[in-house]
């Protein structure tokens with residue numbers, strides 16, 4: 001349960017940033033993950049009064065506010081079209097409708113969770129986070145950055161001529177994924193992201209020629225990641241599943 | 257903290273602790289259909305509508321409902337009873353504990369998706385866990401209920 005002494009709706013990003021510099025304070029997104037932490041906070045900082053719950057689309061990019069909930073992302077027509085349904089495919093297995101109406105994309109990306117479907121799909125695209133102080137950072141770099149006290153304001157996706165696909169494997173529907181896989185093909189390159197290994201998503205980029213033999217590409221790419229065992233699956237099993245997901249996702253994109 | 261909101265269209269003002277969960281607040285206000293089935297935002301039992309959208313009242317911060325409308329099963333008695341009859345006809349419930357959250361989400365599905373496929377129905381309702389059944393009775397009840405509502409609408 002979220003425990004705190006005070007709850008403040010920030011009136012500006014500057015105010016939120018200042019409040020967030022205190023170790024005892026914390027930003028709340030959708031409270032999905034935060035509420036699981038057993039801790040008494042000083043002030044909980046709420047960003048929902050700052051207009052960050054919108055998705056703007058123009059010819060060049062999508063700009064997604066940190067407070068957009070996962071279902072608004074999932075149901076956005078422009079994103080669905082741009083990603084051939086891959087964003088929807090990445091989100092639809094996360095817990096349930098009510099949960100995705102509650103939790104936010106900002107909290108999901110800021111968390112950089114190992115199991116994250118959300119991080120996996122964004123990483124495959126030409127995407128960036130916009131931090132209040134840290135400026136604009138490439139998604140794969142942000143994933144590696146240590147947790148600090150900055151504020152994630154927006155997520156930006158540059159519209160590149162890419163074909164995108166997403167697959168995940170779960171032991172049981174709506175559970176955390178055993179392996180996630182996002183692929184983007186275009187501009188002479190292929191980028192493959194594999195996450196939930198169970199460590200967080202990472203990316204491999206090759207020239208499109210690597211796809212002459214899809215099976216070979218899937219085996220080599222799956223092998224290039226590191227895997228560990230946990231209660232959901234063994235490392236060997238994960239690598240095997242990753243290979244299958246990469247192959248299927250590539251084939252689906254190519255045949256689409 | 258001062259809070260002012262509508263619960264089932266009734267205006268309520270109150271002074272609450274900053275970390276009062278929405279779920280406990282609603283129960284305090286007499287909405288005992290709202291229950292907690294888990295500690296991890298996983299079961300869907302606590303489902304209420306915030307401005308018409310189904311959300312988890314165990315998770316959504318209460319203060320975000322300030323100046324907004326919350327709907328609980330208590331505010332949807334007629335619809336709930338109508339769907340409840342379909343559940344009973346299919347022998348869908350066993351202990352019935354999961355029912356309030358499930359019904360709230362079925363009624364949200366009805367409003368959200370015009371002519372849902374089987375897959376749409378399953379996906380929309382996948383966040384409502386039931387520990388007793390295998391969901392097939394519920395699924396039949398939802399299909400029959402939605403078909404019934406469509407035929408009533410077509411007749412109008």
Ligand SMILES: Cc1cc2nc3c(=O)[nH]c(=O)nc-3n(C[C@H](O)[C@H](O)[C@H](O)COP(=O)(O)OP(=O)(O)OC[C@H]3O[C@@H](n4cnc5c(N)ncnc54)[C@H](O)[C@@H]3O)c2cc1C
Pocket residue numbers: 026027028029030031032033034035047066093094095102103104105106107108109110111115116117118119150151152153174175176177296297298
């Ligand atoms: C039971 C359960 C199952 C889940 N299953 C999956 C799954 O299968 N796949 C998947 O991808 N995800 C899954 N998730 C994660 C979920 O999708 C969200 O990513 C998670 O709840 C965090 O989002 P939130 O909006 O709830 O953030 P919160 O929990 O509110 O915040 C998370 C963290 O981010 C910080 N934060 C939030 N917003 C900002 C901001 N704008 N700037 C800086 N810091 C910020 C918070 O301080 C906190 O540290 C699951 C979560 C739960 C609880």
Ligand code: FES
Pocket residue numbers: 291292293294295296297298299300301302303312313314315
């Ligand atoms: S009580 Fe289980 S999801 Fe809210």
Ligand code: FES
Pocket residue numbers: 348349350351352353354355385386387388389
């Ligand atoms: S009938 Fe018992 S939990 Fe669903």
